[in-house]
Amino acid sequence: MLLRARSITKTYPGTEGPIEVLRGVSLDVDAGETVALTGESGSGKSTLLHLIGGLDAPDSGSIALQDIEITALDDAGRAAVRRDRVGVIFQQFNLIPSLTIADNIAFQARIAGRYQANLVSDLAQELGLAAQMKKYPEQLSGGQQQRVAIARTLAAQPRLVLADEPTGNLDEETADAVLDVMTKLTLDSGAALLMVTHSERLAGRLARRVHLRNGAVA
Amino acid sequence: MTRAVFAALLSHWWRNPLQLFTLMSGLALATALWSGVQAINAEARASYDAAAATLGEGRFDQITRSDGGLIDQADYIALRRSGWLVSPVVEGRINGQRVIGIDPLTAPGGLGPVTMDGGNIAAFLGGTGQLFARQETFDQLGETGAEQVVSADIAPGTVITDIGIAQRILDQDGLLTRLIVDPVQPVRQAKLDTVVPYLTLQAARSDTDVGRLTDSFHLNLTAFGFLSFAVGVFIVHGAIGLAFEQRRGVVRTMRALGVPLHRLIVLICVELLVLALIAGVIGVALGYLIAAALLPDVAATLEGLYGANVGGSIALRPVWLASALAIALGGTLIAAGGALVKLVRTPLLASGQRRASAIAGGPYNWVQPAVAGALLLLAVLLALFGSGLVAGFALLGSLLLGAALALSMILSGVLKVGSTLARGPIAQWFWADTRQQVPGLSLALMALLLAMSTNIGVSTMVSSFRLTFVGFLDQVLNAELYVYTTEDWQDRAMLDTVSNRVGSVLPIMSTGSTLAGHPAEVFSARDDPTYSENWKLIEAIPDAWGVLARGDGVMINEQLFRRTTLQLGSDLVINADVTLPVIGVYGDYGNPLGQAIVTEELFRQMFPDVRASRFGLRMSPGDVAGLRADLIAAGLPKGNLINQSGIKAFSMSVFDRTFTVTTALNILTLAVAGFAILMSLLTLAALRVPQLAPVWALGLTRRQLGWLELGRAVLLAVLTGICALPVGLALAWVLLAVVNVEAFGWRLPMFVFPGEYARLGLFALVAATCAAAWPAWRLARTPPSDLLKVFSNER
16 A cells, blocks of 8 residues: 555634644555545645645654555655655646746755656656756746646656646646646656545546545545 | 756856845945945054054153243253163154154053064164165155155155154254153162253053044944944845745745755855855955045044054055955854744645735734834933943934934825825826835845935044034134244244234143043133133133132033032032132033143143243234235244144044945945845836736836836835934934043034035935836836736736
């Protein structure tokens, strides 16, 4: 088992009292599996993704990634997990505006110590970015920027790819194309994909679907 | 990982050169002002040290003639034979350079350019002799026949040589100016007056030590430099705060991708320190140029006010180089400290978007007004109950910092009122939007407030000083012609020549003394209406001049009055036999010593050995030239006749040089503040786009938006200027009534100069307009595609 999450709870403070975002969510993901995480707005999809990625800590429950208990780690330990085992693709791309596309793609691989120039080149080719490598993010369209974010994640060869509505800003045709590439490259590398999406259509293209409702698995 | 992260951090500057320029130039300017002032101070202090080391001035007791004349060499020999360990000194001037002859064989240890251990003692004493001085002094001195040895250790404007050589080139064979008394004397020695009756022993007086006298001047300069640096740090703080704010998203991304926070912090610190070091070196170089430009005027001021010789060129001294770099690095760390703390505290999932309200000024909350209030309260308490120079500067600091911190609150309040009174949607939006910009611009506006109030304060002080001093010169220099005599025959020649041609002859006699436990001088005043008609007394009993003329009282200067507990009517011991009540206090600007005036008759009784060597002659101004020519014809040296206008012109020239220094520092400080505004507006420009795009979309043209941006900056500058006026006047009051009294011992009346303030306000307005013009122009030319991006979520 690649990912094992058990009885995850998370509460955020709100203006009208605490908001219970996750109420005992449990989830398993195997290596090579593609899973869609769906649900209404506010159902806790993104929060669960952030907790699995070590971007935040749950109030209770456990999250184990390849036998590493993420919830027991401190900030530096969680940073190491993000760097070495997990790749997160954000909806807002989160590229580094002052780096070229080539450097953006290589960035996470470099900090993880797994930089391979030919892999970066292959990913750029596969994602149609080969001609854009010397440009800066602001010179690219939204769809191109999202592909850069995907390439950056895959270049670091993570065991688990976490994608938070990676095609939310793209039209249907582009979204389908991006998802195809992302799925293919993830599976080619033997990793797993956990993707948050609102789209029933996109969710249907992945191997399994987990639906959240009011902070719990429906 | 380190390399990749560091490269990513540095790439921000590469892609945002304007921001890098802001940071570097802010830090460089701040360092430049600080190091420039410090360089001047270091150079001046080195000159004092050189003077003390080579001449022993102020360190040793001295023996001089009571009447100020020259000492016969035979008397020196008589003193040595009777057990006095004294060393002869000959002093005179050639082409304005001070030539001092010493005897290295008898001088107390450590004096002079050569020692008994040195191999060059023979050359110093023998042959044509050696002159030791700086190159610039030799350039002025001209040829004397002696070998010239260039030495940077000698005080500026001074030439040191063997006593025999000095006597020859000064044409004073067999004559000495004074004798230095070795601190170690035999237990048994004859009394001075039994060996040579006409000589007097003068104790080394620490109050006349040039280093101490000028300390206050340098303290003021240092304070100015520090203030400029504080203004600079405001800029750096703003620039660094903005850089952090703009990189919030990048930092969040890096952390999300797995870069540990502590490594990120370390790398950011290294990055900032490298930048600070580079900016610091640039700043030091600029500071060197500033110091080199200002030093001649500072040197002239110090020589004019205190008689302190300071070299006219700057040397690179390790002390100020190190202090300048330390202050650059320290300033950066101070400025970055808050931003780093915020970075550590920011949750990883917090918004990566830039927030205008968070730029530079930080969140507007209760802390800032509370600190401002506390500081202003402290200023009031210090003004009421504080004493001493440190309290004076603490008062200055708390006043300025308190006012700066209160500025945002005041501006926000005024703009809120404006918003309420505004009519029409655009006017309402303008006022409300201007208010929203205050937090982002607050640091730049604080810098402007500090610069303007410093300008107002220092200008008021210097102008008040000038005005008072002009009046004081008119009061003191009331004689039309001043004559100096050194020999009795000159007295007789002078009196014969002026007989029946002048209204009155006013002999000026003085002697050193100790009054109320303080080193002081006692002066004589002849009973003459000149004094009662011209001198303005700060405090006096009725008919004070009449009482003085009758020998029933003594007048003292303000310095003695403030340093002691003496009041009108207090008894003052003049010498063992004479004690008189204080009957008046007079202003005595520029004199570091205490002073007392008694009537001429009483003075002659108390100090029969003191001869009158200076005389003031009252006459019609039209007769001065003729009488002067006749006095020269009677044998009086031309240099011993000085007319009133000559002294006044010299005194005023000293002040004009002081003005040059002050004006230069004022302009530099204002320029730094203008620069702060420019940089804040430029760096905020990118953040303004999302705020302005909706207004543009609703129908305002980009050109209109540009004009409104310009108007907004000018409005804020005007409001800041209005706030600066009372702060500046309060600063002037502190400088005149607190710092000046503590530092110099006299209090100057404060005058206000509305015209000057209006001119300054205009300068500030021009600076603010110039600073805002470029960002406004850029805004007016923002491509519509950039404005549209705001709505398409692609920024």
